Amino acid sequence: MHTFAYARPATVAEALAILAEHGPDARVLAGGTDLVIRLRDGSLRPRVVVDIKRIAELGPGIRVADGRLVIAATTVMAEIAADERVRRDFTALAEAAAVVGSVQIRNRATLAGNVCNASPAADTAPSLLVYGAEVVAAGPAGVRRFPVDDLFVRSGVTTLAPAELVTAIELPIPAGRLGAAHARRTRRRGHDLASVTLAVAVDAAGVTRLAYGSVGPRPVLVVDESGVLADAAAPDAATAPAFERLFAAASPSPRSMRAGPEYRLAMLRVLGGRALRTAIARLAGE
Amino acid sequence: MSPAIPIALTVNGRSRTLDVAPHHTLLEVLRDDLALTGTKECCLVGECGACTVRLDGRIVDSCLVLAVEADGGEVTTIEGLAPEGGLTRLQGAFLDKGAVQCGFCIPGQVMAADDLLRRSPHPTVAEVEEGMAGNLCRCGCYAQITEAILAAAEEGGR
Amino acid sequence: MTGARVGASPRRVGGAERVTGGQRYVADIHIPGELHVKLVTLPVARARIGAIDTSAAERVPGVRLIVTAADLPQPVPRFGPQFEDRPVLAVGETKYHGEPVAAVAADTRDAAEEAAGLVRVEHEELPAVFTLAAALDPAAPLVQDPALRPGDPLAGTNVLRVHRVGWGDVDAAAADLVVERRYAFPIVTHFAIEPHACLAAPDGDGIAVWSTIQHPNWLQRILAKLLGLPLAKVRVHAPDPGGGFGGKQHAKYEPLVALMALRADRPVRLVLTLEETFQAVRRAAAEVTVRTGLRADGTLAFQDVAADYLIGAYADIADRVVGKGSYVGAGPYRMPAARIVARSVLSHTVPSTAFRGFGNPQVNWAVESNLDEAALALGIDRLEIRLRNLARKGEAFIPWDTPADGDWAEATRRAADRIGWGTPAAPGRGRGIAVGIKSGPTTGLSYSTVRLLADGSVIVFAGTSDMGQGARTVFAQVAGDELGAPLDAVTVVMGDTAVVPYDQQTSASRSTVLMGNSVLAACREVQAKVRAMAARVHGVDEAAITVEHGVVRLPGRELPIRDVVAAGLGRLGGEVVGNGEMRKDADPGHPLQGAPAFFEFNCTAIEAAVDEETGDVTIVRHVTVSDVGKAINPLQVRMQDEGAAIQGLGHTLMEHYIYDLRGRVRNLGAIDYRIPTSMDLPLELHSEAVENADGPGPYGSKGMSEGALLCVAPAVAAAVRDACGAVIRDLPLSPERVWRALRERDAARAGREDAR
Numbered sequence A: 001m002h003t004f005a006y007a008r009p010a011t012v013a014e015a016l017a018i019l020a021e022h023g024p025d026a027r028v029l030a031g032g033t034d035l036v037i038r039l040r041d042g043s044l045r046p047r048v049v050v051d052i053k054r055i056a057e058l059g060p061g062i063r064v065a066d067g068r069l070v071i072a073a074t075t076v077m078a079e080i081a082a083d084e085r086v087r088r089d090f091t092a093l094a095e096a097a098a099v100v101g102s103v104q105i106r107n108r109a110t111l112a113g114n115v116c117n118a119s120p121a122a123d124t125a126p127s128l129l130v131y132g133a134e135v136v137a138a139g140p141a142g143v144r145r146f147p148v149d150d151l152f153v154r155s156g157v158t159t160l161a162p163a164e165l166v167t168a169i170e171l172p173i174p175a176g177r178l179g180a181a182h183a184r185r186t187r188r189r190g191h192d193l194a195s196v197t198l199a200v201a202v203d204a205a206g207v208t209r210l211a212y213g214s215v216g217p218r219p220v221l222v223v224d225e226s227g228v229l230a231d232a233a234a235p236d237a238a239t240a241p242a243f244e245r246l247f248a249a250a251s252p253s254p255r256s257m258r259a260g261p262e263y264r265l266a267m268l269r270v271l272g273g274r275a276l277r278t279a280i281a282r283l284a285g286e
Numbered sequence B: 001m002s003p004a005i006p007i008a009l010t011v012n013g014r015s016r017t018l019d020v021a022p023h024h025t026l027l028e029v030l031r032d033d034l035a036l037t038g039t040k041e042c043c044l045v046g047e048c049g050a051c052t053v054r055l056d057g058r059i060v061d062s063c064l065v066l067a068v069e070a071d072g073g074e075v076t077t078i079e080g081l082a083p084e085g086g087l088t089r090l091q092g093a094f095l096d097k098g099a100v101q102c103g104f105c106i107p108g109q110v111m112a113a114d115d116l117l118r119r120s121p122h123p124t125v126a127e128v129e130e131g132m133a134g135n136l137c138r139c140g141c142y143a144q145i146t147e148a149i150l151a152a153a154e155e156g157g158r
Numbered sequence C: 001m002t003g004a005r006v007g008a009s010p011r012r013v014g015g016a017e018r019v020t021g022g023q024r025y026v027a028d029i030h031i032p033g034e035l036h037v038k039l040v041t042l043p044v045a046r047a048r049i050g051a052i053d054t055s056a057a058e059r060v061p062g063v064r065l066i067v068t069a070a071d072l073p074q075p076v077p078r079f080g081p082q083f084e085d086r087p088v089l090a091v092g093e094t095k096y097h098g099e100p101v102a103a104v105a106a107d108t109r110d111a112a113e114e115a116a117g118l119v120r121v122e123h124e125e126l127p128a129v130f131t132l133a134a135a136l137d138p139a140a141p142l143v144q145d146p147a148l149r150p151g152d153p154l155a156g157t158n159v160l161r162v163h164r165v166g167w168g169d170v171d172a173a174a175a176d177l178v179v180e181r182r183y184a185f186p187i188v189t190h191f192a193i194e195p196h197a198c199l200a201a202p203d204g205d206g207i208a209v210w211s212t213i214q215h216p217n218w219l220q221r222i223l224a225k226l227l228g229l230p231l232a233k234v235r236v237h238a239p240d241p242g243g244g245f246g247g248k249q250h251a252k253y254e255p256l257v258a259l260m261a262l263r264a265d266r267p268v269r270l271v272l273t274l275e276e277t278f279q280a281v282r283r284a285a286a287e288v289t290v291r292t293g294l295r296a297d298g299t300l301a302f303q304d305v306a307a308d309y310l311i312g313a314y315a316d317i318a319d320r321v322v323g324k325g326s327y328v329g330a331g332p333y334r335m336p337a338a339r340i341v342a343r344s345v346l347s348h349t350v351p352s353t354a355f356r357g358f359g360n361p362q363v364n365w366a367v368e369s370n371l372d373e374a375a376l377a378l379g380i381d382r383l384e385i386r387l388r389n390l391a392r393k394g395e396a397f398i399p400w401d402t403p404a405d406g407d408w409a410e411a412t413r414r415a416a417d418r419i420g421w422g423t424p425a426a427p428g429r430g431r432g433i434a435v436g437i438k439s440g441p442t443t444g445l446s447y448s449t450v451r452l453l454a455d456g457s458v459i460v461f462a463g464t465s466d467m468g469q470g471a472r473t474v475f476a477q478v479a480g481d482e483l484g485a486p487l488d489a490v491t492v493v494m495g496d497t498a499v500v501p502y503d504q505q506t507s508a509s510r511s512t513v514l515m516g517n518s519v520l521a522a523c524r525e526v527q528a529k530v531r532a533m534a535a536r537v538h539g540v541d542e543a544a545i546t547v548e549h550g551v552v553r554l555p556g557r558e559l560p561i562r563d564v565v566a567a568g569l570g571r572l573g574g575e576v577v578g579n580g581e582m583r584k585d586a587d588p589g590h591p592l593q594g595a596p597a598f599f600e601f602n603c604t605a606i607e608a609a610v611d612e613e614t615g616d617v618t619i620v621r622h623v624t625v626s627d628v629g630k631a632i633n634p635l636q637v638r639m640q641d642e643g644a645a646i647q648g649l650g651h652t653l654m655e656h657y658i659y660d661l662r663g664r665v666r667n668l669g670a671i672d673y674r675i676p677t678s679m680d681l682p683l684e685l686h687s688e689a690v691e692n693a694d695g696p697g698p699y700g701s702k703g704m705s706e707g708a709l710l711c712v713a714p715a716v717a718a719a720v721r722d723a724c725g726a727v728i729r730d731l732p733l734s735p736e737r738v739w740r741a742l743r744e745r746d747a748a749r750a751g752r753e754d755a756r
Helices: A012-025 A035-041 A077-082 A084-089 A091-097 A111-116 A124-130 A236-245 A261-283 B026-033 B089-096 B106-119 B125-131 B142-154 C015-020 C109-118 C132-136 C216-227 C254-264 C274-278 C318-327 C360-378 C382-389 C408-419 C471-483 C514-538 C561-569 C634-653 C712-724 C735-755
Strands: A005-007 A026-029 A048-051 A062-065 A068-072 A134-139 A142-147 A152-154 A165-172 A178-185 A196-203 A208-213 A220-224 B005-011 B014-020 B052-055 B058-061 B074-076 C035-040 C046-053 C063-068 C093-095 C102-106 C120-125 C159-167 C177-185 C197-203 C206-211 C234-237 C268-271 C285-294 C300-310 C337-345 C429-439 C444-453 C458-462 C490-493 C546-548 C551-554 C557-560 C575-584 C599-611 C616-627 C685-690
Touching: A012 A026, A012 A048, A012 A134, A012 A165, A026 A035, A062 A084, A068 A084, A077 A084, A077 A091, A077 A111, A084 A091, A091 A124, A091 A178, A091 A196, A111 A124, A111 A165, A124 A178, A124 A196, A124 A208, A124 A220, A178 A261, A196 A261, A208 A261, A220 A236, A236 A261, A261 C735, B014 B026, B026 B052, B052 B106, B058 B106, B089 B106, B089 B142, B089 C015, B106 B125, B106 B142, B106 C015, B125 B142, B142 C634, C035 C109, C035 C254, C063 C109, C063 C254, C102 C109, C102 C254, C132 C300, C132 C337, C159 C318, C177 C360, C197 C254, C206 C216, C206 C254, C216 C234, C216 C254, C254 C268, C285 C360, C300 C318, C300 C360, C318 C337, C318 C360, C360 C382, C360 C429, C360 C712, C382 C408, C382 C429, C408 C429, C408 C599, C408 C616, C408 C685, C429 C712, C444 C471, C444 C514, C458 C471, C458 C514, C471 C490, C471 C514, C514 C546, C514 C551, C514 C561, C514 C575, C551 C561, C557 C561, C561 C575, C599 C712, C616 C634, C616 C712, C616 C735, C634 C685, C634 C712, C712 C735
Parallel strands: A005 A048, A026 A048, B005 B074, C035 C268, C206 C234, C300 C337, C458 C490, C616 C685
Antiparallel strands: A062 A068, A068 A165, A134 A142, A134 A165, A178 A196, A196 A208, A208 A220, B005 B014, B052 B058, B052 B074, C035 C102, C046 C093, C046 C120, C063 C102, C159 C337, C177 C285, C197 C206, C197 C268, C285 C300, C429 C599, C444 C458, C444 C575, C546 C551, C551 C557, C599 C616
16 A cells, blocks of 8 residues: 555544645545555555544534434444434435445445445445435535535546535435335345445325436436325336336446446346335335 | 554553554554454455454454554454453354364454354344355355354353 | 264364464464565556566665566576476566566565556567457467477467367267257356465575465475475475465465575565455366267267366466366266367466366366256256266276266265255245266375374374365374374374475365375374384283274283383383375376376255346255265364355356456456355255265275365256246356346247247
8 A cells, every 4th residue: 555644633624624735635534445445456546644533523423403314424334224213214224324345344434435435336325315315515615515416426526625524414304204215236145336226215295216326427316206106006007107217317337347237227127116115115104 | 655653552452552654554553563463364455354353342344444543442353352372152162163164264253253242142143144244254164153153142142 | 993083073173273363374474584575567468578677666765676587597487287387477478467577575565565566567468368269269379388388289279288088989879869058167266365475585505485385395396496406405384274275286476485585585475465366366267068968768878078178378287177177077977978078278367277176167067057958858857867877886987997986876865855856846946956076186195194102192294284174183083083192182283394294285185085094004003013012011912912092902901002102112201103105106097197086976956046037046955965985074074065065156156257358357356256255155055975984085084175066056057947947058147147048038938929
């Protein structure tokens, strides 16, 4: 591994100052489960690594504030997967967090890190999209809050400015009941990078929100407000076109080692259908 | 070369202070600086679990943790699990159930199994298989490892 | 007659060290003053090597030595177990992605890595071949310099050798049905959790080497020749490897590291990364065409097998793998006529080497799958067709060779019973069954020494490598049993050529049989000496004394062996030493240069469920039955058998190298090369051993560590086909492949309906 300087700011302000000073030569270190791999393989060669885990303002922790679930930036997957509120109100996120890597990985990997890496295959991204999660980012100009959907550009690239730091991920607590589920496809049953990862949420008003990843340069959110998809009793002839429309934005890469485009597109539909059925059943309290 | 950084940590109950290069992982420092070679190096990408140690109450792949991140922390390695010269119940069960072939993955397996039983004293087979999936065994002792964990749980825990 | 220790399953010898982290593997050993080596490689497969500029690398603080081919003895020494074709560093051109062109030794790993990255190598990428089709094209660039094979008519091609074996007249054999299909087996790798490592240090007027090697004596021979040193001046330490599976049999970078140590006059160490290990060892891919002829009643008429193995850029032991692996390609069957033609095809890829199963899994995948195809065509039950044709014990199934040496039908019936063959499977599930054999060692030489000490404890010296198979425990059980020592009073010393007598190698599941017999012979010599001692001490005729399991029987009384020894040795103490030798000489007239000492027979039966929407295969039940002769340690037998089964599931369901168009492995390392985890096991895995004490090893044992890998792929594929009709002849059976096969099935069904 090439060498770099290590900074351990105690406050967000300090962290921002370091990021501002070094610009793209600085990388934020949260869990390190992606960063350290890339430091070793040389695909990232920062001059300074900024460890945010000792910043008290950044948690770790999950709390409720102003009708939102606030997940601090250094909160790890294991905590999220085990959190009672997440499991109850954000089932698909709990399910996604529970399949990110192994126990060892989930004890280090953070939700904020998973989001900031902007991997198209990030397992938590679809669930964050369907729950309408927001990113809270601190920067030189202050704090801004914006939908996770506005963060992703393509693999490894986000709309964050180099001097911005994600301080939390916030999820609005749903006003009414939601049925939701996460589903993924991997090459083996043991932990693996997803060749398709998706989440579905259905609400009592019949709105279906589906998001999927690993089938294009960035995760995609699609919303169906027709009510037809959420209706388990709707005839196939009605649901089929609506269902098909959900996947129009999928464009899997033919270069992937994990699965071919044709298979990914087919699995998107299989898993989408299964997750939708699970979500509907959960909404019905089954 | 960035200057070495002084860190202080507790390893297997013993306070250690040392200077580490910022880019050295906890795995490298344990093996090379502290001569705790029971923690093994294999994939270096957090996939195989051979380097599993306990850091501040949670198991981690020490190949993905920079040593400086462990500053102030408490680390337990395989060498610190059992009293000198003895075996934990779990370690004994690994031997009795035939969970050890070449042994190279075993320190990591034992650390992960120990953690599993701390979190879940009476796990189901499915919980064991999921909980141990971050530790590869190419000799293929998975069934025996599961048996060993269940046996240790049955007999009173780790 | 065996004593209490043989047939029992005591805790593994060396087990406590392994569960506490105390076991010292090569990478755990440090020598004061050691330098760290990093290899310099190119980002291409085949390339002409131009100027190498090391100036920037030399300026890195701590760098002590940089070697390129030009710095080595000229011509650059070449080595290899079968052909001396592999240069210590690439000469003139690299022949595969990952082949080192230079190496850096520095005070720290960091400095070595940094400097290796600064070595500038001018290079020009050259046309290369990465597949069988490309390598066999008459216009293909040659992988090997024809000058390395003077007088060989094949030297102008990429075919290293053609192995032909056969009997009867395949072309004239009468058959009611002939089934011909082609099957493919991918490149897979060993993925031992311990990456390969090597240390070397000048040692007086010789050299000491520590290596993860399986064959320390073979390495000693190669290094002695290469360095021009007497064998006695090359000391190879071989600590128990952390998994070998064949990948650690033969020298790879040891010659380089040894030369660097001598040149630097310092100890040097090289510990490969997992990625580098992927570029050092792998199994040969193969494409196998099988033509099977049968009578209408299912009786086999002939087997016609053409197997092309994609070996790498250097031969390593790959050609032996091809020859020996294909040799039993007609299967364990009564076969009137057979023709087996196997070719070792060189390519610009990682040199392939031995890997558990040694060339058999590739052919068995094809031959057993083809037999299923025939059974389906004839409407004969797939178990029945096997039972009908399996060679009976004592039957010469290869006309000139070792006859069938086990009750193979018994093993097959037991596997069938355990899977519930003949009872209906649940909807969506199917069953498959396959059998296979692998030839045991064809030559061997294992010496051992057993020392019975004055207090009755025992030291066994045996040059086997215990890489997980449990050889230490087995030898301790044998010696403990024969000499009446409890296991905690038996020490087994291995892995040091300066201390332990010669052993040819640890491979082909040989050690229980060959070294086991050697240890047994050494114990018998100790017993004979004890008998003489007892006769002398007690004034009894030697012929009236027996020594068995540590008990000395004199007329009218019994004494513990330690009492006899203590009395016999007297005040000065001492010990009773026995030497063992187990020799299996080569037979130049035999196609394999020797008849197999035994066959490993296995039957695997699988019940699988297929998710037709995703192509996901669930192994519901996996039954493996191996004929082991006698289980000296039943638990270890089960561990070996299940371990082989799980490795087989790896290449069956998920493992394969993915090459890019320029011959670079895209999935180097653990992220995108998937092996089974604890979550990928069969829902139920059941291993059984047939024990008829009919093997050539101690107490009737046979070798048994590879059999359970031979049949996994054909049995799983058969179960998948039985479950859903998906036909796959290309491993692995990834969900995507199964899904595609299901689409093809649907298309074929639709086609048939259209045709009606």
